[in-house]
Amino acid sequence: MNISIIGGGITGLTTALALHKLGIPSKVYEQAETLNEIGAGVWLQPNAVQILHWLGIKEEAINEGCMLNKMEITYPNLRPIKKIKKAVVEDKHGNQTIAIHRGKLQRILYDRCEQLNLVALGMPYLNQEVHEKKVQLHFDKKTIQTDVVLGADGINSRVRKAMGLPSEFRQSGQICCRGIANITLPNHLKCEGKEVWGDKRRFGFSQLSDNSVYFFTVLNKEICPQELSKTSLSALFKDFDPIIDKIIEASGDMHTTELIDLKRLDTWHDSHTCLLGDAAHATTPNMGQGACQGIEDAFYMSHCLNESNTPQDAFIKFETQRRKKVDYVVNNSWNFGRMVHHRAGQIFLRGIMKITPEKVMSKQMNSLYSVEGL
């Protein structure tokens, strides 16, 4: 069976490595001519870290990033809204969140794929059609024939369009700005991920590696300045803990985008093709689970293809396994984002967090972090 993966982002590359681990050959086709280590950071939570461990790349990710032993939501002065024990933010194997530069993670995955001859760059996918039970995949300069297509080409997926599936997005009305600051956090903050809540604004940060801190800020559109600069950001966070101003001051390029997600698709597959990652279920990043869910897709899809007689059977099994969790993440992330950025909603959320027993929180996190078969 010939498997073609469209898109060499985190989901596509991880899928190729997962298939390879199970002895199934595949090829990733990525539109970019070269891999640039651009972008900001990403927090990989224990569900994703378990899968990186299974693939034998957890240690490399830790070496390139930073292991966080505390994840806290705080008031503007960095006082936690609720003190959370370490056990709540790690999985049953003791895996914790890894903060890593997105470009570095992609480089680790790409280098592995490249060594195994699993990836082709400079291959922009255009569309596809089925002809005599084979899929003709059209790229800008050539056409290839394949049995199975896995569309991992991101939120604006062309594969999704070629399948005739809708591409409707929900606009959150929140603007996110992310960047890297050349700074080292004080020792007591070095191994912690923080999300600091204010009125219609929040600021998250963690150390990524020596002298490099990942930060993001989310602002309601109505308070977002026309031009987001260091000066305008500093003004928005002037009443917060001074470390935030230091991070803004030390930041380099910033990437600004409105937070959106993909409206729920009724299905992710047809006879020969299945969508994965953001192409199937792009979520707002409020739970920090988008890439983690793409990595989970890679794990489950590789097993489904390994255990099924036909691609169609594998796709049905995959959707059955993945739907509930993915819907949970997308919807909770959406609702969470709306509430945090609404004055009364945030007060309500803070109240819920305070009264929720640690046992209940731990149970919720355990189910988010659990990966069947690991």
Ligand SMILES: Cc1cc2nc3c(=O)[nH]c(=O)nc-3n(C[C@H](O)[C@H](O)[C@H](O)COP(=O)(O)OP(=O)(O)OC[C@H]3O[C@@H](n4cnc5c(N)ncnc54)[C@H](O)[C@@H]3O)c2cc1C
């Ligand atoms: C502000 C923000 C913060 C986030 N923070 C986190 C976080 O902390 N933790 C987390 O888990 N997730 C986070 N996410 C989500 C995460 O970034 C995405 O879910 C993840 O990158 C999706 O990976 P993907 O491989 O599915 O898609 P993409 O990263 O979009 O990759 C798609 C790939 O397909 C290629 N491609 C596209 N079109 C074509 C084509 N026609 N032909 C060939 N190739 C093509 C692209 O070049 C790209 O390489 C965040 C997202 C945002 C917006």
